[in-house]
Amino acid sequence: MIEPYSPDALRALCRSGEFTGPTAGHAPGYVQANMLIVPREAAYDFLLFCQRNPRPCPLVEVLDAGSWRPRCAPGADIRSDLPGYRVHHLGQAPEEVHDITRYWRDDLVTFLIGCSFSFEEALIHAGIALRHIDQRRNVAMYATNIPCQDAGRFKGNMVVSMRPIKAADVSRAVEITARMPHVHGAPVHIGQPHVIGIADLARPDFGDAVELMDDEVPVFWACGVTPQQVARQSALPFYISHSPGKMLVTDARTD
């Protein structure tokens, strides 16, 4: 049983260094957000990329350049209130840190992007079981051949997450997630993984593989890992992201 922290309490534990784990299942009922921080000179292209690709990049909030105070989490400091960060310098392996205050610059622009944890809650609430959650694994994610729309230096293909859904429940899963465009919305593809360039479901590009039963269909949603992939491919000299699974927990309610 996971401790049901309030968003504020969980962020305080991140700040003090007491909480360093993934945020899935914590602070249930509150929106969690992917984070990407880029220098101001790249911010226009990235904002345009999000505007043109709302399925993988549904914006929750864009902070003013230099600001670390999100409106969606009053009192929070995005430099210390996530459980983990990755600092990316071009040509080097990303550095894993628990605080980015010493990397802060006045020209950094923070993008908060919706995360599928919110729609997973809605699916479970509707009685649609999600195997990776029951098995306490990370969701399976795959690079695809679905092109995103370019925006300046940012270009690349979509990353998707896959959840096995019982054939009888697929329609309902579409309806439920279509109502949540701020957290990726309806599936981008249902069944037939080879059509979007996925050769083997058993070998995801990110996260953990999950078994597909013979009464189930693989259902694919646009994934918040897309912007990180696209940032990596853009040869940006410097940017910061959250560590996978270690999200900003906001005060916004998922409903």
Place this chain on the structure above:
Amino acid sequence: MIEPYSPDALRALCRSGEFTGPTAGHAPGYVQANMLIVPREAAYDFLLFCQRNPRPCPLVEVLDAGSWRPRCAPGADIRSDLPGYRVHHLGQAPEEVHDITRYWRDDLVTFLIGCSFSFEEALIHAGIALRHIDQRRNVAMYATNIPCQDAGRFKGNMVVSMRPIKAADVSRAVEITARMPHVHGAPVHIGQPHVIGIADLARPDFGDAVELMDDEVPVFWACGVTPQQVARQSALPFYISHSPGKMLVTDARTD
């Protein structure tokens, strides 16, 4: 009876100078868009303004700097295919022109923004009469005290459009327009105009006044004139907009 042109045919008539009137009612079933064109140096702030204020500024498309070819209207040239434009130079009255090709620069970024013509079609289709359309007038628009969220140089209050709706139909009008967030979405205010700083419904700030019957409630929607107001107040040295009511007709279906 208005001629039901196809979007392509209507744009060709604009290009040749044969069509110079307002676009309301033409090319029914197709999305029409407000247009604002700003230099690249102001584009980040304006894109951020739209991201932070999606009700008055629902983005349909943002073109690459220097591009005049919108994806939402294949074959169109936004420099010639609207019936009329306003070219704004700081400190001067806007210049009304039918073609902006001679003003074009490689650093100009075109923003296309959703327009209420689309949700009006949905309301009428649902049997909710709209008096300004029956009377062939422009919709009544008002400056309000509802602040938009600032984004850099762009700041200001929201402009709203008002439609008298029968009290029995207000709930249905909310439901219908809430389903159309790409064209302003649900009303921002219902009844009690003084609460949002409107002293006299009979004196709109833009458009034409319309009578309110005693079985009706004034219903207010965020209005696409907001970005033009905000651009005017931002002291931008140069920008271009469509002429009021003379929209870009796109190939996107309203449904």
